[in-house]
Amino acid sequence: MKGWTSSQRIGGQSGQECPLYTELQRARISTASIIYLGQVLDSDLIELAPSILAADFAHLAEQVERATAGGGSVVHVDVMDGHFVPNLTVGPPLVKCLRQATRLPLDCHLMIEDPDRYIAEFAEAGADWISVHQEACRHLNRTLSFIKSYKCRAGVVLNPATPVETLSEVLEIADYVLVMSVNPGFGAQKFIPATLDKMRKLAEMRAARGYAYRIEVDGGVGMDTVGEIVRAGAEILVAGNAVFGKGDPKANAQALVEAARSASFERV
Numbered sequence: 081m082k083g084w085t086s087s088q089r090i091g092g093q094s095g096q097e098c099p100l101y102t103e104l105q106r107a108r109i110s111t112a113s114i115i116y117l118g119q120v121l122d123s124d125l126i127e128l129a130p131s132i133l134a135a136d137f138a139h140l141a142e143q144v145e146r147a148t149a150g151g152g153s154v155v156h157v158d159v160m161d162g163h164f165v166p167n168l169t170v171g172p173p174l175v176k177c178l179r180q181a182t183r184l185p186l187d188c189h190l191m192i193e194d195p196d197r198y199i200a201e202f203a204e205a206g207a208d209w210i211s212v213h214q215e216a217c218r219h220l221n222r223t224l225s226f227i228k229s230y231k232c233r234a235g236v237v238l239n240p241a242t243p244v245e246t247l248s249e250v251l252e253i254a255d256y257v258l259v260m261s262v263n264p265g266f267g268a269q270k271f272i273p274a275t276l277d278k279m280r281k282l283a284e285m286r287a288a289r290g291y292a293y294r295i296e297v298d299g300g301v302g303m304d305t306v307g308e309i310v311r312a313g314a315e316i317l318v319a320g321n322a323v324f325g326k327g328d329p330k331a332n333a334q335a336l337v338e339a340a341r342s343a344s345f346e347r348v
């Protein structure tokens with residue numbers, strides 16, 4: 081299964097370092113059970129997903145390596161088609177190259193019309209997670225199932241103006257929900273505070289219905305916003321400009337990870 085098994089996490093503990101893991105070993109609980117338990121507990125973990133949109137593409141592998149060294153544990157790839165959003169970026173060939181450059185999960189955020197046409201290509205290029213916009217899918221249930229048929233994690237994305245209630249009937253099958261906290265298309269935009277309420281609602285709906293999707297946030301995540309975002313319930317934090325914009329991606333990622341970790345202790 082692709083996805084929720086990265087080795088570096090904001091929680092700071094890979095399986096072997098975790099005291100619970102040691103206890104279970106002492107109790108002679110099988111490794112398979114521990115791995116299973118690890119996956120269940122993953123829903124509580126907070127991860128940083130550096131977005132390569134803001135990286136120096138001439139030195140992409142090196143930039144991803146720096147961000148990984150700073151605690152990034154998922155690589156976020158923004159795919160734009162010039163139709164769904166007013167910008168153009170990258171496609172499967174870049175994903176294929178990145179697949180050779182990192183072992184981290186590749187999180188492909190498809191900001192494109194008719195995403196069904198390209199899902200196979202992204203999966204074959206090495207995508208681990210694929211997310212599609214609710215606003216771009218006529219048959220969302222079918223599209224999410226299609227992504228899963230390629231053994232990828234299936235995510236659904238909401239633009240700032242789209243209510244979480246529009247996902248009511250697909251939340252059960254979504255592996256993650258991505259809350260756009262800016263209007264998609266460009267990096268380095270200002271975080272939209274009203275989207276915090278959507279993260280809270282998604283966390284409440286998950287608890288009430290016993291679902292397992294994770295909550296991802298994308299847009300304007302930085303040192304000034306990460307605390308409230310984590311307290312609102314987001315678990316996968318996409319950050320482009322705050323990691324690659326200026327300075328060292330490693331130091332930038334470390335600072336975000338540290339701030340997210342502190343905020344996670346303040347969650348209610």
Ligand code: DX5
Binds near residue numbers: 265266269318321
């Ligand atoms: C915007 C993209 C984002 C972008 C975020 O449409 O989906 O992933 O990289 O950029 P920052 O973190 O700079 O707001």
Ligand code: ZN
Binds near residue numbers: 131156157189298318
């Ligand atoms: Zn994105």
